[in-house]
Amino acid sequence: MSSQQSGGALQAAVATEKITITKPPLGSPIKRTYTFRVKRYDPERGGYYWREYKIELSNHETVLDGLIKIKWYQDATLSFRYSCRMGICGSCGMIINGTPRLACETKPYDLGTEVITVEPLSNFEPIKDLAADFSEFFRKHRSVRPWLIRKDETEQFEKLESYYPQTEEQLSEYLEFAYCIKCGLCYSACPMVFLNRDYLGPQALAQAYRWSADNRDEGAVLRLKVVDSENGIWSCHYSGTCSKVCPKDVDPALAINLLKNWLLTGRRRR
Missing domain, CATH: 1.10.1060.10 (Alpha-helical ferredoxin)
Incomplete structure (x- = not known):
């Protein structure tokens, strides 16, 4: 094989390798920035108010993941209830985009909107923010x-x-x-x-x-x-x-x- 041929083969191999490297793997996460509109309750003032947070989540993450990230990195005063994170304990019930759901089983990506409205369960007395009195x-x-x-x-x-x-x-x-x-x-x-x-x-x-x-x-x-x-x-x-x-x-x-x-x-x- 001539040097010109070997050089062309090398360039083709490198090009192929680059394509393989830049191509995202199967099932790779799709990340999006969501706006969480959270209806909060202040027991000291005895009233509700709204707060908005911007948070980046992948299509594999849930509303509960978003709330935990908000509490860790943006607002430590945000209160909500959760435990198993597997849809077993029932602790993370809240109203998400107008429907009562479990936050640990609800993915913002599946809701098809970049604005996620989160409210405490209705028909329950509030304790603080998203935590209700059972x-x-x-x-x-x-x-x-x-x-x-x-x-x-x-x-x-x-x-x-x-x-x-x-x-x-x-x-x-x-x-x-x-x-x-x-x-x-x-x-x-x-x-x-x-x-x-x-x-x-x-x-x-x-x-x-x-x-x-x-x-x-x-x-x-x-x-x-x-x-x-x-x-x-x-x-x-x-x-x-x-x-x-x-x-x-x-x-x-x-x-x-x-x-x-x-x-x-x-x-x-x-």
Whole structure:
């Protein structure tokens, strides 16, 4: 091979190498600068106000990642709640671009807008900024006795040597409602909670059905007395917003209708 030919081959190789180096790898992050409009609450002043932050995020990062970066690098006073960052604990519920969502599962890139509006959950009393008070929410949850009730408590807590058997078919009667992570998104989205602050709400009512439909439970009558009231299932007008925003595909609206059917017909059926 002549020197001219070898030189041409070398130049071609270098050109090819340059193309390979400059070409972004498959699945490389796409970075964009987003404007976070955060509705904040000051407990000392007792009022809301808005703050805007500019933050760069990739298409792999979430709204929660953005809020953490803002707190670390821009405003240490920003308050919000989070824990697992995996859509399991339900701590990071907030209203993002008008819809109750989990911040750890919501990517700004997927929202298709460069302005991300973040607000605390509605139907909850504020604590500070995006952190809401869940005291009333959990009080309503406890009111439906969301645990296994047995008539013989001595057997249940002291003398039970094995476990209460359950078939796969019996498990399927309530399993979809057992996935609730108590994030409060359904409660925040419910228009009837806004109109009637004493309404138990979709989360508590769905759990009333979940435990009453469990074949191992013997406390359905006690729960039905709680939910059969003006502040219970009869306040639900079936808007369906609770089921629409659930991050775990639980269907609280279905559970409420099943409770209504149970009370009207005198027997439980799917």
